[in-house]
Amino acid sequence: MKIAVSGKGGVGKTTLAAGLIRILLDKGFPVFAVDADPDLSLGTLLGFSEETIARLKPIVEMRDLIAEKVGGSTGFFTMNPEVEDIIRDFTLVSGQLRFLKMGAVKKGGSSCYCRENSVLNALMTVLVVQQEEYVVMDMGAGIEHLTRGTARGVDWMLIVTEPSRVSLNTARTVKELSQDIGVRRIGYIGNKVRDENDREYLVQALGGENLLGCMPFNTSLLEESRTGVMDRSFAAVAGTLEQIIEKILHSEKP
Ligand SMILES: Nc1ncnc2c1ncn2[C@@H]1O[C@H](COP(=O)(O)OP(=O)(O)OP(=O)(O)O)[C@@H](O)[C@H]1O
Ligand SMILES: [Mg+2]
Numbered sequence: 001m002k003i004a005v006s007g008k009g010g011v012g013k014t015t016l017a018a019g020l021i022r023i024l025l026d027k028g029f030p031v032f033a034v035d036a037d038p039d040l041s042l043g044t045l046l047g048f049s050e051e052t053i054a055r056l057k058p059i060v061e062m063r064d065l066i067a068e069k070v071g072g073s074t075g076f077f078t079m080n081p082e083v084e085d086i087i088r089d090f091t092l093v094s095g096q097l098r099f100l101k102m103g104a105v106k107k108g109g110s111s112c113y114c115r116e117n118s119v120l121n122a123l124m125t126v127l128v129v130q131q132e133e134y135v136v137m138d139m140g141a142g143i144e145h146l147t148r149g150t151a152r153g154v155d156w157m158l159i160v161t162e163p164s165r166v167s168l169n170t171a172r173t174v175k176e177l178s179q180d181i182g183v184r185r186i187g188y189i190g191n192k193v194r195d196e197n198d199r200e201y202l203v204q205a206l207g208g209e210n211l212l213g214c215m216p217f218n219t220s221l222l223e224e225s226r227t228g229v230m231d232r233s234f235a236a237v238a239g240t241l242e243q244i245i246e247k248i249l250h251s252e253k254p
Contacts, residue, residue: 058103
């Protein structure tokens with residue numbers, strides 16, 4: 001089961017991804033967590049220490065490694081680099097959890113990121129098409145890591161949205177992009193939902209059948225995000241996360 005999480009900046013993608021990973025681990029499943037967000041905070045929420053995370057450079061920034069994988073800095077380079085050993089060498093392991101800090105190619109500037117992209121695409125293929133276990137990817141606000149080739153390997157694209165117009169607009173755009181590249185199942189998750197009005201607003205805007213669940217607004221989530229641990233706050237959203245996981249695990253193949 002391969003799950004990707006996306007949505008507008010700050011809506012709660014990393015919180016949702018970390019929560020779902022924890023539920024899956026609690027159920028005894030092995031999980032491969034991938035941080036593909038340029039902001040890179042999933043690892044801390046999963047319980048790895050800041051020092052450990054800091055020592056692990058995002059793959060996208062390892063220019064030497066990338067050059068070695070795809071060919072030198074000039075001339076031709078291979079479009080299909082071997083990346084299994086990157087996964088082996090740069091993955092943090094904690095019990096049943098494996099964690100890969102992938103990073104994202106930052107947009108802008110005049111440099112060509114073809115090499116970086118070709119390594120990230122190869123990594124994505126291995127992660128979503130070849131890995132056996134549960135893979136949960138925090139995609140950040142963009143889904144450009146996914147290509148037509150890898151999108152078909154994603155079982156669920158979860159799009160997080162707050163009950164606000166701007167966040168809904170981004171959510172709808174992500175849905176269209178996901179459909180365009182061939183992601184098979186797409187579901188919305190409402191977050192920071194304060195009351196029944198908020199929930200009803202999301203149901204009206206998205207259609208109840210597309211809304212897999214709503215996480216309540218919870219001040220301890222906000223407080224605990226400053227220290228980077230989910231403790232009391234996890235208990236507050238665990239019920240909702242459990243329901244979402246049940247829906248996902250029992251979904252039919254389209
Ligand atoms: N249900 C909630 N109730 C209260 N605060 C929340 C809730 N969900 C997330 N938050 C808080 O909102 C902030 C943003 O959450 P998070 O980092 O998960 O969002 P994100 O979408 O990953 O952001 P970014 O786009 O920057 O990667 C954090 O401080 C987090 O603790
Ligand atoms: Mg995030």
